Amino acid sequence: MALSGVEIFKYLPKTNCKKCGHPTCLAFAMKLAAKQASLDSCPDASADAKKVLGEAAAPPIRDITIGAGDKAVKVGGEICLFRHEKKFFNPCAIAVSIKSSEAGDAAAKKIEMVKTSEIDRVGQKLRVDAIAVTDDNGDAAKFASVVKQVVDNAPGVPVILVSTNPAVIEAGIAHCGDKKPLICGATAENAEAMAKIAKEKKASLVVSAAGLEALEALSDKVKAMGVEDLVLDSGARKAKDMIEQYTIIRRAAIKKNFKPLGFPIISFADRTDSLSEAMTAAIGVMKYAS
Numbered sequence: 578m579a580l581s582g583v584e585i586f587k588y589l590p591k592t593n594c595k596k597c598g599h600p601t602c603l604a605f606a607m608k609l610a611a612k613q614a615s616l617d618s619c620p621d622a623s624a625d626a627k628k629v630l631g632e633a634a635a636p637p638i639r640d641i642t643i644g645a646g647d648k649a650v651k652v653g654g655e656i657c658l659f660r661h662e663k664k665f666f667n668p669c670a671i672a673v674s675i676k677s678s679e680a681g682d683a684a685a686k687k688i689e690m691v692k693t694s695e696i697d698r699v700g701q702k703l704r705v706d707a708i709a710v711t712d713d714n715g716d717a718a719k720f721a722s723v724v725k726q727v728v729d730n731a732p733g734v735p736v737i738l739v740s741t742n743p744a745v746i747e748a749g750i751a752h753c754g755d756k757k758p759l760i761c762g763a764t765a766e767n768a769e770a771m772a773k774i775a776k777e778k779k780a781s782l783v784v785s786a787a788g789l790e791a792l793e794a795l796s797d798k799v800k801a802m803g804v805e806d807l808v809l810d811s812g813a814r815k816a817k818d819m820i821e822q823y824t825i826i827r828r829a830a831i832k833k834n835f836k837p838l839g840f841p842i843i844s845f846a847d848r849t850d851s852l853s854e855a856m857t858a859a860i861g862v863m864k865y866a867s
Contacts, residue, residue: 580630581610582603582606582607582609582611583603583606584610585606585609585610585630586602586606588622588623588625588626588629588630589602589606589619589622590602590619590621590622592621596618596619596620596621597614597618597619597620599614605618605619612637612656612834613656613657615636615656616630616631636653636654636655637655637656637830637831637834637839638653638655638656638827638830638831638839638840638841639653639654639805639806639807639839639840639841640652640653640654640667641653641781641806641840641841642757643670643707643735643737643757643759643781644707644734644735644736644756644758645755645756645757646733647733648706648733648734648735649735649757650670650706650707650735651667652667652669652670652808652841653667653840653841654667655667655831656831657831658827658828658831658832670706671705671706671707672705672706672707672708672709672737673687673690673691673705673707673708673709674708674709674710674711674739675687675688675709675710675711675723675727676711676712676723677710677711677713677714677716677719677722678713678714678719679723680722680723680726681726684723684726684727685730687708688708688726688727688730688731690705691704691705691708691731691734692731692734706735707734707735707736707737707759708727708731708735708736708737709736709737709738709739709761710723710724710727710736710737710739710749711740712739712740712742712745715742715745716745717742717744717749718748720740720745720749721749721751721752723749724736724738724749724750724752724753725752728752728753728754728756735756735757735758735759736753736758736759737758737760737761738750738753738758738761739762740761741764741766741767741785742767743767743770743771743774746760746771746774747774750778750780753778753780757779757781758778758780758781759780759781759782759783759808760774760775760782761782761783761785761808761810761843762782762783762784762785762808762810763775763782763783763784763785763795764784764785764786764795765786765791765795765798768784768795768798768799769802772799772802772803772804775804775806776802776804780806781806781807782799782806782807782808783807783808783809783843784807784808784809784810785810785812786810786811786812787811787812788811789811789822789825789826789838792809792810792811792837792838793837793838794837796809796837796838796840797837800837807840808840809826809838809841809842809843810843811823811826811842813844814845819844823844826842
């Protein structure tokens with residue numbers, strides 16, 4: 578059960594030092610209760626306070642990191658619904674897909690495009706953030722060869738492994754080492770096998786279902802299997818459905834603190850109905866949900 582502002586206040590230092598950016602500890606406690614601040618903003622919070630307030634202080638949309646090192650992608654971690662309320666912490670990340678049938682020169686060309694995609698926009702570095710290796714033929718060996726090609730030739734670039742076949746994912750993730758890839762994804766049919774892989778490899782996992790009720794149920798099911806870092810795919814492929822469903826997901830997470838939907842979202846830009854045919858992926862939350 579979520580704690581009230583007054584209950585949270587009891588665990589704070591009560592020094593009103595303003596280091597958190599708020600005028601008093603009580604004001605900060607109220608923001609924590611409203612999911613509009615993070616306990617990390619209080620440098621003097623005790624270990625006991627952090628332990629007790631962990632749930633209350635956690636952002637309503639879980640913070641997830643894909644990849645490792647300087648180019649790791651952070652998504653989620655948001656605490657507000659509208660852009661004017663507070664800045665968004667983690668922008669959407671963009672991934673370019675390489676099909677398993679494109680091993681060799683075609684894959685090499687896309688890898689090089691990703692590596693040279695960075696541009697400077699008024700001091701902000703913009704680039705393609707990740708590479709999604711997409712299973713388009715069910716051939717585990719070919720899928721693994723493309724994953725190895727990406728890992729060897731684009732060191733540091735986060736990897737998304739796209740297949741609903743656990744055997745294919747296992748073959749590919751064997752080449753990822755400690756890169757902490759995103760596995761895409763788990764369905765009602767393969768959830769147990771995918772969750773097992775994600776736990777063993779300490780990877781994030783996309784849960785994919787047709788519609789929000791099915792997505793809620795699958796999210797709870799996979800979390801119960803011990804996988805905490807989830808990304809949501811509601812099955813929406815048309816722009817109208819995306820806006821509608823993503824708005825509902827974000828409102829449920831931010832306003833209602835609804836845990837089963839408190840995760841980042843993945844979108845497929847080609848609008849196909851097949852997970853394995855997606856050409857590009859955008860990870861994050863809708864920036865202008867209304």
